[in-house]
Amino acid sequence: MPVTPDALAHAEDLADFVAASPSSYHAAAEVAGRLEKAGFTRLDEEAAWEVTPGGRYVVVRDGAAIAWTVPADATALTPAHIFGAHTDSPGFKLKPQPTTGSKGWLQAAVEVYGGPLLSSWLDRELRLAGRLALADGRVVLADTGALLRLPQLAIHLDREANTGLALDKQFQTQPVWGLGDPTQEDILAELAGSAGVSASDVRGYDVVIADTARGAIFGKDRAFFASGRLDDLASVHAGVVALETIDTAAGGPIAILAAFDHEELGSNSRSGAGGPFLxxxxxxxxxxxGADASERRRALAASWCLSSDVGHSVHPNYVHKHDPVVQPVLGSGPILKLNANQRYATDAVGSAAWRSWCESADVVTQEFVSNNNVPCGSTIGPITATRLGIRTVDVGIPILSMHSARELAGVSDLHDLTRVAGAFFAG
Structure with missing residues (x-):
């Protein structure tokens, strides 16, 4: 079935969002920037706040952003509807003393971040992106554009490459970025130059590698969308687009988008779901x-969190890796994620609530459960439920190539997730 014009436009906007968000810090800034253009007020955590009914607000903490709308009729007992996602993705992070190389090549010293599919990063034009902390106390964003590449060894020199490729994480994942003497060159100068500052002023950095290729729509009936960082910018984008349209005069819950950092590392940081930000x-x-302690507990007891992250579509070449019965597929709707061992927070009550929000949005949903022999990962869902006691449901979209440098989603699923997020925010 052909995807709708609205879904295609949504995917194109997601491509813009991903292109502007090569690091978690860029993603948080992009969330804040888009919402400010939509009338949200950006708040500083160090300042006193005036949060009033009818207001729309956004706060950035490092590589995370939380935004919310307060309905005009809000009281101390108004519940919150929280759409949770994360801004980071598996890949590589720049090490200290990052300029290296040998035999006339300049290379970047990088450390593996999270659990990337290493071979997927080979033979791509890559960029460095992140934040630089300067001597004068400022923190600026940097993005070099296409600068690096991880060149694969030619098959003539590795005749067994097609029977099993295993990269050494230390010695075979250091990308090239130029030609010259590493004692005379400095990759930090490239980073600083991209931010319009001097390398001598850089006192610290949090910088990752990102793919430079733009997201693409393709396939029969234009059903597919491929891009870097769909895990989990697809969910962050869905939350932003849904939150932009909330009418605070219409009442309903306090609608919150919580886009955390460091989910791929376990979420235990000041800007992660395991930290105190939310x-x-x-x-x-x-x-x-004006809520007292009792009223706040009552409000949170009536609140909900949708933990939105990607899940596995059934793979036509590896069907045996999936549950033999429950097999979600791209283009057939967002997924409800379930796990008997609480790797996901969904329970019966949450399942029923999710289905009601999907019905409100006129969206078909699918279920996801793992093959018993292939344990699943986890999400911010159980962490949020544990920290705050809020009823939490794990959901998302099905994708292929999870943790690849470039992942594959269904165009209609991306749009449908945003529609459900809108119904959820509206209560």
């Missing part, structure tokens, strides 16, 4: 609404 924001919002 709890801090909720506390300040309910303080502004």
């Amino acid at each position: 709890e801090d924001i909720l506390g300040r919002v309910y303080d502004a609404l």
